[in-house]
Amino acid sequence: MSAPAYGVLRQVSATASVLLENNPSSMTLEGTNSWVLRATPSTPAVVVDPGYRDLEHLELLAAVGEVELILLTHFHPDHAEGAPWFAERVGAPVRAFDPSLCLSAGAFTDGEEIAAGGLSIRVLHTPGHTGDSVSLVLDGQVLTGDTVLGRGTTVLHDLGDYLRSLRKLIELPAGTLGLPGHGPELPDLASTAREYLAHREQRLGQVRSALKALGADATPRQVVEVVYADVDRALWAPAELSVQAQLDYLRSEEQG
Numbered sequence: 001m002s003a004p005a006y007g008v009l010r011q012v013s014a015t016a017s018v019l020l021e022n023n024p025s026s027m028t029l030e031g032t033n034s035w036v037l038r039a040t041p042s043t044p045a046v047v048v049d050p051g052y053r054d055l056e057h058l059e060l061l062a063a064v065g066e067v068e069l070i071l072l073t074h075f076h077p078d079h080a081e082g083a084p085w086f087a088e089r090v091g092a093p094v095r096a097f098d099p100s101l102c103l104s105a106g107a108f109t110d111g112e113e114i115a116a117g118g119l120s121i122r123v124l125h126t127p128g129h130t131g132d133s134v135s136l137v138l139d140g141q142v143l144t145g146d147t148v149l150g151r152g153t154t155v156l157h158d159l160g161d162y163l164r165s166l167r168k169l170i171e172l173p174a175g176t177l178g179l180p181g182h183g184p185e186l187p188d189l190a191s192t193a194r195e196y197l198a199h200r201e202q203r204l205g206q207v208r209s210a211l212k213a214l215g216a217d218a219t220p221r222q223v224v225e226v227v228y229a230d231v232d233r234a235l236w237a238p239a240e241l242s243v244q245a246q247l248d249y250l251r252s253e254e255q256g
Helices: 055-062 083-090 159-170 189-214 220-227 233-255
Strands: 016-020 033-037 045-048 067-071 113-116 119-125 134-138 141-145 177-180
Touching: 016 055, 033 055, 033 177, 055 083, 067 083, 067 113, 134 159, 159 189, 159 233, 177 189, 189 220, 189 233, 220 233
Parallel strands: 045 067, 141 177
Antiparallel strands: 016 033, 033 045, 113 119, 119 134, 134 141
């Protein structure tokens, strides 16, 4: 699917539209997807992940109409930095799993049902990319933040957490629409989560093989040079973070 034009609100489903921020990079793909949720065109909106403190983008988001609530999938600045400015601009509270990100409202709890925008939005705590990552379930669709991207794989902080989070998403009904923080929407999120899980297990096997060749005390960089040899070197730095998470996971397995 081709990327939507920057600055143009694009309807994705009956209840979800997306505004793509103009912040493309190797990490953000085409840019950050700021999601606008509401039951009807006349219902006040829920805005998810306003993005950077990019005033042009945030003013366009404010132009969608009345905003009842702002939700954050995790703390990374390309999702959350603009939230305080935007909250003041539209007069809406901010909620997130991390209490330090919240404004005029409390933090999420796992499994909580949020009534806003004429919708019922269920919070799934899906850590792994970050400790505070959540996915938001509503109306046959799930906003995944950076837990599952529209294309490629995400950088990991904790692999054990991430594998558990993928297994939560695999349990979703077939045909559940995935609305990611970056990249195009996913027609069957559970299927994509299964592919992610298979990919992670494959990568773990490659890391195990690399450790046999390099030695048990190999550094993340040394492992990256073997396992990610065919990947653009511009992505090696974030790959090191994921490899570190994999090494931590494997070494904790050994100690366990």
